Amino acid sequence: MSAPAKRPRPGSQLSWILRDPRSAVGAAVLALAVAVTVGAPLLTGYGPFDHAGQVFGAPSGAHPFGLDDLGQDVLTQVLYGGRISLLVGITAALVAAVIGGLVGISAGYFGGRADTVLMAVTDYTLIVPGIPLMIAIAAAFGSSLAMIVIMIGVLSWPQTARILRSQVRSVRERTYVRRASVLGVGPARMIRTHVLPQVAPLMIATTVLTVAQAIFVETALAFLGLGDPGRVSWGSMIYNAFDRGAVSAGAWWALIYPGVAVAVVVLACSLVGQAIEAKLNPRSRVPYLSGKRFTVEPVAAEHAAAAAAAPAAATPPLLAVEHLDVWMRNAAGDELHVVRDVSFSLGRADRFALVGESGSGKTTTLMSVLGLLPSNARVRGAIRYEGRDLLAGGEAGMRTVRWKEIAMVFQGSMNSFSPVHTVGAQIVEPMRLHNGASRRAARARAAELVGMVGLPATVLDRYPHELSGGMRQRAAIAMALACDPKVLLADEPTTALDAMVQAQILMLLRRLADELDIAVLLVTHDLASVSLLCGEAAVMQRGALIEQGTVDALYHDPKHPYTRELFGAALDIPVVDAATGKVVPA
Amino acid sequence: MHRDRAHYVARRTAAALLMVVVALTLNFVLFRALPGDASASFGAVPEATPQMREQLRRDFGLSDPMPTQFVKYVEQLGHGNLGISVVDRQPVTGRLGDALKNTIPLALGATLLAIMFGLLTGTLAAWRQGGVTDPGMTGVALTLNAMPVQWVGLVLIVGFSSWFASGGMHDPFLVDVGAWARFTDYLRHLVLPMTTLALSLFGSFHVIVRSAVLETLGEDYVLTARAKGLSTARILRRYALRNALLPTATLIALTLGFVVGGAVLTETVFSWPGVGRAVYDAVTHRDFPMLQGAFLVLTLSVVLFTYLADLLYLVLDPRVAAS
Numbered sequence: 001m002s003a004p005a006k007r008p009r010p011g012s013q014l015s016w017i018l019r020d021p022r023s024a025v026g027a028a029v030l031a032l033a034v035a036v037t038v039g040a041p042l043l044t045g046y047g048p049f050d051h052a053g054q055v056f057g058a059p060s061g062a063h064p065f066g067l068d069d070l071g072q073d074v075l076t077q078v079l080y081g082g083r084i085s086l087l088v089g090i091t092a093a094l095v096a097a098v099i100g101g102l103v104g105i106s107a108g109y110f111g112g113r114a115d116t117v118l119m120a121v122t123d124y125t126l127i128v129p130g131i132p133l134m135i136a137i138a139a140a141f142g143s144s145l146a147m148i149v150i151m152i153g154v155l156s157w158p159q160t161a162r163i164l165r166s167q168v169r170s171v172r173e174r175t176y177v178r179r180a181s182v183l184g185v186g187p188a189r190m191i192r193t194h195v196l197p198q199v200a201p202l203m204i205a206t207t208v209l210t211v212a213q214a215i216f217v218e219t220a221l222a223f224l225g226l227g228d229p230g231r232v233s234w235g236s237m238i239y240n241a242f243d244r245g246a247v248s249a250g251a252w253w254a255l256i257y258p259g260v261a262v263a264v265v266v267l268a269c270s271l272v273g274q275a276i277e278a279k280l281n282p283r284s285r286v287p288y289l290s291g292k293r294f295t296v297e298p299v300a301a302e303h304a305a306a307a308a309a310a311p312a313a314a315t316p317p318l319l320a321v322e323h324l325d326v327w328m329r330n331a332a333g334d335e336l337h338v339v340r341d342v343s344f345s346l347g348r349a350d351r352f353a354l355v356g357e358s359g360s361g362k363t364t365t366l367m368s369v370l371g372l373l374p375s376n377a378r379v380r381g382a383i384r385y386e387g388r389d390l391l392a393g394g395e396a397g398m399r400t401v402r403w404k405e406i407a408m409v410f411q412g413s414m415n416s417f418s419p420v421h422t423v424g425a426q427i428v429e430p431m432r433l434h435n436g437a438s439r440r441a442a443r444a445r446a447a448e449l450v451g452m453v454g455l456p457a458t459v460l461d462r463y464p465h466e467l468s469g470g471m472r473q474r475a476a477i478a479m480a481l482a483c484d485p486k487v488l489l490a491d492e493p494t495t496a497l498d499a500m501v502q503a504q505i506l507m508l509l510r511r512l513a514d515e516l517d518i519a520v521l522l523v524t525h526d527l528a529s530v531s532l533l534c535g536e537a538a539v540m541q542r543g544a545l546i547e548q549g550t551v552d553a554l555y556h557d558p559k560h561p562y563t564r565e566l567f568g569a570a571l572d573i574p575v576v577d578a579a580t581g582k583v584v585p586a
Numbered sequence: 587m588h589r590d591r592a593h594y595v596a597r598r599t600a601a602a603l604l605m606v607v608v609a610l611t612l613n614f615v616l617f618r619a620l621p622g623d624a625s626a627s628f629g630a631v632p633e634a635t636p637q638m639r640e641q642l643r644r645d646f647g648l649s650d651p652m653p654t655q656f657v658k659y660v661e662q663l664g665h666g667n668l669g670i671s672v673v674d675r676q677p678v679t680g681r682l683g684d685a686l687k688n689t690i691p692l693a694l695g696a697t698l699l700a701i702m703f704g705l706l707t708g709t710l711a712a713w714r715q716g717g718v719t720d721p722g723m724t725g726v727a728l729t730l731n732a733m734p735v736q737w738v739g740l741v742l743i744v745g746f747s748s749w750f751a752s753g754g755m756h757d758p759f760l761v762d763v764g765a766w767a768r769f770t771d772y773l774r775h776l777v778l779p780m781t782t783l784a785l786s787l788f789g790s791f792h793v794i795v796r797s798a799v800l801e802t803l804g805e806d807y808v809l810t811a812r813a814k815g816l817s818t819a820r821i822l823r824r825y826a827l828r829n830a831l832l833p834t835a836t837l838i839a840l841t842l843g844f845v846v847g848g849a850v851l852t853e854t855v856f857s858w859p860g861v862g863r864a865v866y867d868a869v870t871h872r873d874f875p876m877l878q879g880a881f882l883v884l885t886l887s888v889v890l891f892t893y894l895a896d897l898l899y900l901v902l903d904p905r906v907a908a909s
Binding site for chain 1: 608609617714715717719736737740805808809814820822824828832840855866870877880881884885888
């Protein structure tokens with residue numbers, strides 16, 4: 001990533017706000033609300049305090065929103081009341097943005113003691129219950145409109161300050177900002193040219209959300225009789241409906257319309273605010289669990305016919321992947337063909353590796369075996385376990401083989417354990433659920449398993465964060481063996497570990513697979529792992545298997561130019577002593 | 587390990603105590619040190635002489651230097667003395683105690699109800715993201731969140747007051763009846779205010795839980811749990827939701843101020859005789875000792891629940907003591 005190129009132009013920051021449908025709708029509603037309240041005299045012939053007809057008159061053609069307890073037109077009151085509610089909301093939010101911006105940016109930019117003091121003040125302000133405090137102040141000092149605006153603004157800034165502080169801290173760490181700082185650019189100029197443009201969208205988001213909050217607080221104060229008595233606002237209309245008998249008289253129209261007006265404006269504000277926040281913090285990760293399953297298509301007709309014509313083998317292979325195709329739909333809606341017509345099979349206790357660069361489709365192939373693809377995937381082909389097609393069996397069929405027949409060790413086991421459960425609880429869980437083991441039997445077996453991977457039984461009561469990376473990977477292997485699977489899928493099982501530990505883990509996998517008679521399907525880009533663990537391998541490139549054979553043959557007699565390139569680049573494969581698991585110096 | 591936990595508890599306790607000091611100071615400063623003390627309104631009484639006013643200031647200790655006043659104030663608080671209500675000359679402490687007994691079931695019940703539903707719908711919405719369930723549920727939650735509490739309460743009164751009671755805590759005409767009849771009468775009065783407060787809190791809890799669960803659904807341990815052949819319900823509950831409780835607890839603790847504000851408004855709408863209603867009455871009667879006491883109680887309860895949330899975190903996250 002070249003840091004200076006990342007520096008965005010300030011103007012380009014805001015146009016996307018209006019391109020997102022949510023914020024566009026929200027912004028349009030807000031603009032409309034401002035327009036109709038400012039243009040109130042053009043839309044209604046009455047003044048806000050004019051007597052327009054019968055007390056609590058029902059909605060009619062002349063008074064579409066009905067009349068209130070003083071015979072005032074409710075539509076007129078909603079339009080004029082909106083002026084005060086929006087004015088209070090917007091100005092109070094600006095006050096909060098100025099205070100919160102100053103505090104948050106100073107704390108984040110200067111750090112150190114200034115940060116500690118400012119954040120302490122922010123946290124203490126945050127716990128003060130705002131409404132009761134404003135009630136106390138308003139009761140002591142009276143409540144003019146300016147007073148209400150200042151109070152709401154002064155109590156609403158802490159959220160803005162907190163959010164901006166963390167954003168400014170991360171901006172400050174960026175390379176181009178640090179470089180500018182080293183070049184002697186002063187803080188005022190730094191904040192103006194580098195920090196402000198970066199935090200501007202976030203500031204807009206929090207300010208828009210504060211507008212909503214401020215409108216809310218205005219209705220609350222008015223409801224407690226602390227509003228500005230000389231003016232109509234949506235808050236005072238709700239209060240009057242409560243206080244002057246509209247509710248008990250059944251004149252619902254005097255109550256409903258001002259509340260709906262508040263709800264529409266607040267909802268519009270939260271749409272805009274949320275759309276900006278979602279844009280600023282995009283969720284890059286696809287959820288691993290979703291209510292929607294990936295799509296499965298039947299095997300292509302020519303393959304199905306060929307399979308039917310072939311004589312049925314006496315014993316089908318343990319695991320067979322047949323003509324597997326996988327497509328993934330990306331966020332833009334385009335489908336990418338990530339696995340292309342892949343076929344291979346695994347006999348009992350075989351060791352097979354899929355080798356390729358990242359993005360070659362090897363991990364997707366592995367995930368297909370256990371049906372762990374995301375919901376945006378489309379799959380065609382067959383995955384046969386002992387002859388039975390798992391893809392055709394749906395999620396329920398998949399669950400019958402998961403962990404009992406086919407278990408898995410994941411890449412970077414740092415995160416494959418849940419941080420809030422003990423390692424033991426997570427190893428015991430599948431035994432209890434799948435084998436119906438008693439608590440005691442499962443626990444005893446778990447102790448045995450961690451012993452087999454060379455860990456003391458005490459790790460069962462430890463949390464994942466208390467183990468080292470190598471220990472966690474051993475524990476992950478113990479967990480995979482819990483239900484005596486016949487196939488072990490291993491997805492880059494050693495990448496995140498240092499070289500010595502990598503070799504130890506691979507030796508451990510080889511020994512256990514030998515002892516327990518387990519077939520291993522390894523996915524890796526690391527050729528050293530392949531040579532240590534597997535007898536046969538297939539090379540994948542751009543989703544397709546391009547060459548398959550014994551590891552020896554692939555090394556010494558590669559047929560495909562890509563294979564030659566891949567294996568040729570790996571001359572510095574460490575030699576590991578099979579007995580000790582130690583790397584032998586060249 | 588245990589030392590770390592004790593250390594964590596000690597740190598949080600110190601922070602909470604500091605917050606109590608800040609709350610007491612704020613309470614003192616707000617009501618005493620601001621321009622215009624209690625004798626100022628006495629000055630508005632016709633025929634009040636400057637001598638009478640000075641006498642009053644001495645009687646209330648208002649002529650003492652500020653630090654002395656503060657020490658006296660804290661001393662009085664230590665004895666549980668919050669002053670005398672100017673309305674009925676009853677001690678503020680006793681009246682607030684009664685009010686608190688009425689507020690706790692309402693506020694706590696509504697908060698727990700809102701958290702329960704928020705956890706349920708937030709988790710479901712995150713799981714069904716991309717379908718119609720998520721925008722549907724989240725749309726309802728955002729809409730509820732956009733309605734003023736007092737307005738929701740009034741709308742419920744308009745719609746449902748023929749089924750449930752809409753004011754007070756007991757039917758005043760219900761005398762000489764058994765405990766069971768009194769209890770069902772209490773429930774009949776509790777339904778609408780509790781629903782009002784729960785509905786207005788639910789929206790933000792749903793949004794908080796949804797985004798926290800969406801975050802955990804992208805974690806590797808959820809993929810592992812699926813590979814282990816666990817049922818969807820178990821993965822959602824034991825892995826996604828359980829881990830999402832950590833950020834959820836923090837964010838919910840930050841909304842406690844809203845719970846207090848919501849309770850004040852709800853009690854006002856339904857004439858529920860709690861602390862919130864006491865605040866409203868104190869405002870209308872300009873009863874400053876009562877207002878000051880109620881404000882202190884509300885601030886301290888936010889401090890207390892923030893502290894409890896910190897301790898809950900210790901139970902929820904085994905990593906917390908280590909950091």
